[in-house]
Structures are given as C-alpha cells and as structure tokens.
Amino acid sequence: xxxxxxxxxxxxxxxxxxxxxxxxxxxxxxxxxxxxxxxxxxxxxxxxxxxxxxxxxxxxxxxxxxxxxxxxxxxxxxxxxxxxxxxxxxxxxxxxxxxxxxxxxxxxxxxxxxxxxxxxxxxxxxxxxxxxxxxxxxxxxxxxxxxxxxxxxxxxxxxxxxxxxxxxxxxxxxxxxxxxxxxxxxxxxxxxxxxxxxxxxxxxxxxxxxxxxxxxxxxxxxxxxxxxxxxxxxxxxxxxxxxxxxxxxxxxxxxxxxxxxxxxxxxxxxxxxxxxxxxxxxxxxxxxxxxxxxxxxxxxxxxxxxxxxxxxxxxxxxxxxxxxxxxxxxxxxxxxxxxxxxxxxxxxxxxxxxxxxxxxxxxxxxxxxxxxxxxxxxxxxxxxxxxxxx
Numbered sequence: 001x002x003x004x005x006x007x008x009x010x011x012x013x014x015x016x017x018x019x020x021x022x023x024x025x026x027x028x029x030x031x032x033x034x035x036x037x038x039x040x041x042x043x044x045x046x047x048x049x050x051x052x053x054x055x056x057x058x059x060x061x062x063x064x065x066x067x068x069x070x071x072x073x074x075x076x077x078x079x080x081x082x083x084x085x086x087x088x089x090x091x092x093x094x095x096x097x098x099x100x101x102x103x104x105x106x107x108x109x110x111x112x113x114x115x116x117x118x119x120x121x122x123x124x125x126x127x128x129x130x131x132x133x134x135x136x137x138x139x140x141x142x143x144x145x146x147x148x149x150x151x152x153x154x155x156x157x158x159x160x161x162x163x164x165x166x167x168x169x170x171x172x173x174x175x176x177x178x179x180x181x182x183x184x185x186x187x188x189x190x191x192x193x194x195x196x197x198x199x200x201x202x203x204x205x206x207x208x209x210x211x212x213x214x215x216x217x218x219x220x221x222x223x224x225x226x227x228x229x230x231x232x233x234x235x236x237x238x239x240x241x242x243x244x245x246x247x248x249x250x251x252x253x254x255x256x257x258x259x260x261x262x263x264x265x266x267x268x269x270x271x272x273x274x275x276x277x278x279x280x281x282x283x284x285x286x287x288x289x290x291x292x293x294x295x296x297x298x299x300x301x302x303x304x305x306x307x308x309x310x311x312x313x314x315x316x317x318x319x320x321x322x323x324x325x326x327x328x329x330x331x332x333x334x335x336x337x338x339x340x341x342x343x344x345x346x347x348x349x350x351x352x353x354x355x356x357x358x359x360x361x362x363x364x365x366x367x368x369x370x371x372x373x374x375x376x377x378x379x380x381x382x383x384x385x386x387x388x389x390x
Contacts, residue, residue, distance in 0.1 A: 008162035008206040009116035013047040015230040022109035025133035029101040029125040036165035044161040045079035047114035052079045055107040058134040062099040067092045096201035103134040104159040117156040123189035126155040178256040182209030186372030208243045214260045215283040256301030277325035302327040302343035308364040345378040
C-alpha cells in the first residue's frame with residue numbers, strides 16, 4: 001500500500017498581499033479516480049509570512065459521508081509561516097467516480113500572498129460559504145482576490161494543495177509538468193476525464209504546472225517595472241524533482257515546457273534573442289535524467305505555436321527558429337521515453353506558425369477547452385500508463 005495524490009495543484013507566489021478571507025468556508029470539489037479507505041490532506045501556508053488558523057477542516061463526498069480532518073489530533077489547525085504538512089490520516093472510504101470536497105472554515109482573517117489556481121471549468125470547483133459552512137448543502141461563489149484582472153476568469157483556493165488516498169501498490173500516478181498551458185488545466189482536465197473513463201480506479205493525475213514558468217531560468221526579471229515576476233516560479237530544472245516526486249511514486253511524466261524561455265527574453269526582458277535552443281535542450285536532458293533517476297518514464301511534448309498579431313513582426317522568425325530546433329530535437333531524441341506531438345496536433349494546417357483557430361483563448365498561445373481536448377487526445381494513455389522495463 002502507498003499514499004497516492006488524487007488531487008494536487010502548486011501554489012502561486014505573488015510576493016505581496018493580494019487576497020483576504022474571513023469568517024468564510026472554502027469548498028473545493030473534484031472527482032476522484034482511486035479506491036482506498038484512508039485519506040489525508042496536505043495543508044499549506046507556503047510563501048506566507050503570517051500563520052493561518054483553520055477553525056475546522058472536513059473532507060466529504062457529495063453523496064453525504066464526511067469526516068473531520070485533524071492535525072496532531074486537534075481539529076483547530078494552526079499553520080506556521082511557510083508550513084506544508086499532512087493532516088492525520090482518517091478512515092474514509094473512497095471509490096473511483098466519487099465526487100469529493102474539502103471544506104476549510106477560516107474564522108479569523110487571513111491575508112494572503114499566494115494560492116493555488118486554475119482557469120478551466122468543468123473539473124475542479126471552488127466556492128465560498130459565509131460563516132461555518134462545513135457540511136452545508138449549498139454554496140455561494142465569491143471573489144476573494146483583490147484587484148487581480150484574472151480573478152473573474154480563474155478559480156483560486158488556499159489552505160491546502162493536495163489530497164491523498166492510501167491505495168494499492170499497483171495504482172499508477174501520472175504527473176503533468178509544465179507552464180501555464182498545463183497549469184490552466186484545459187488540457188489536464190480533458191486528460192483526466194480520459195483517464196477516469198479508460199482507467200477507472202487505476203491511475204491518478206497530478207498537476208505540476210506553474211503559469212509563466214521557464215525551464216532554464218528563474219522567474220523573469222522585467223526591467224521596465226524593476227522587479228522579478230515571482231509568480232512565474234523558479235526554473236523548471238530546479239523545481240522538477242520536488243514538484244513532481246516529493247510526495248508521490250510517479251510512474252510517468254508528461255512534460256511540456258520551454259515556450260516562455262523562447263518568448264520572455266523578447267517579450268518582457270527587452271532582449272534581442274530568445275534563450276538558445278541549445279540551452280533549452282540541455283534543460284530537457286536534466287529533467288529527463290531526473291525522471292529516470294526517480295524510476296519514472298518521461299514523455300516530452302513538442303512546443304506549440306505562440307504567435308499573436310500584436311507582437312512586433314521581427315519576433316516571429318526568432319520564435320520559430322528556436323521552437324523548430326527544439327521540436328526537431330524532441331522528435332528525434334532517444335533519451336526520453338516518447339513524444340507527445342502537441343505541435344502537430346494544434347498548429348494551423350495552412351500556417352504552422354499559428355495555433356489552430358477556435359482552439360486557443362484568443363492569444364494564439366494558450367489552449368481553450370476545445371484545444372485542451374485535442375491536446376489530451378494526443379496523449380497515448382496505453383503507452384504512458386504501462387512503463388517499460390528499463
């Protein structure tokens with residue numbers, strides 16, 4: 001038996017207080033795909049400089065069963081600054097197909113500079129209930145993020161970042177690693193629905209994406225505003241092992257990262273060239289080696305087009321030179337365990353520098369729901385969930 005994450009997102013660090021919540025219950029709901037009879041939740045106050053008090057925490061099924069979560073036997077949970085800690089294990093039977101929820105009641109005001117978030121709809125659901133709404137049969141959605149232009153279109157939650165089930169050793173875990181294309185979850189939600197349908201009770205999927213993340217360099221420094229955009233996180237080569245393998249025996253990784261290494265130097269840093277294809281490829285070699293050292297297969301996704309007509313025309317040939325060199329390496333390389341050719345599936349047939357119309361959110365870079373489905377359909381599940389003998 002082993003602990004398996006049936007739900008996981010990474011926290012986004014903003015570096016300043018941007019949200020507050022008080023006398024409110026947060027409910028996060030999601031569909032489970034793993035069978036087990038014990039559960040635990042990892043509480044998280046990562047990136048915060050103040051403690052957080054969770055008055056009450058509950059895990060439950062929409063069908064009606066609930067259980068109180070405790071930490072060291074106490075139902076009131078106090079998280080110290082930057083704390084990441086699992087709750088006590090609780091006897092609670094879950095089955096594939098159950099819709100679960102985690103309720104956290106915060107009575108005392110908490111001011112936040114980080115949280116977990118995603119953009120897609122139809123998968124994980126976040127809502128807020130006034131007062132102690134644990135076990136309540138109703139929900140009221142509410143915004144708690146201050147002045148964030150994306151707050152109307154993304155969903156955010158705090159206080160925890162993952163839920164685990166004590167499951168059979170045969171249970172497999174797939175990690176999706178990458179930048180905003182993974183983080184936003186249009187692609188991973190569609191992939192998870194495929195997994196639930198084709199592999200009920202057998203495979204868990206965790207999200208290890210960070211919006212704006214680069215493979216080679218840490219969060220981009222923007223000279224125009226004189227600061228680093230810390231929400232983009234540390235370099236993928238640095239965070240890969242911790243974010244993918246820290247709490248799970250991961251069997252396979254679906255990696256898609258590198259577009260921000262190509263775009264950000266020109267787009268945000270005022271440079272005249274992209275990160276070189278050689279540097280990006282060296283980064284790929286590092287995460288491939290790390291995955292193999294941890295006993296996991298790794299499948300590399302080709303980088304999709306990123307062009308937007310609002311960009312200066314001179315950027316396009318630079319974007320495309322690096323992107324095509326990187327994709328050529330991914331397609332021919334024998335170091336990884338397989339290719340997920342997202343580029344081939346999502347590029348415009350008449351103009352390979354463009355994302356397919358109707359498949360992105362309007363920026364020529366990020367997939368929408370339809371694009372996410374096409375990405376998910378590109379993944380060969382039978383190969384990925386049956387790791388070969390190395």
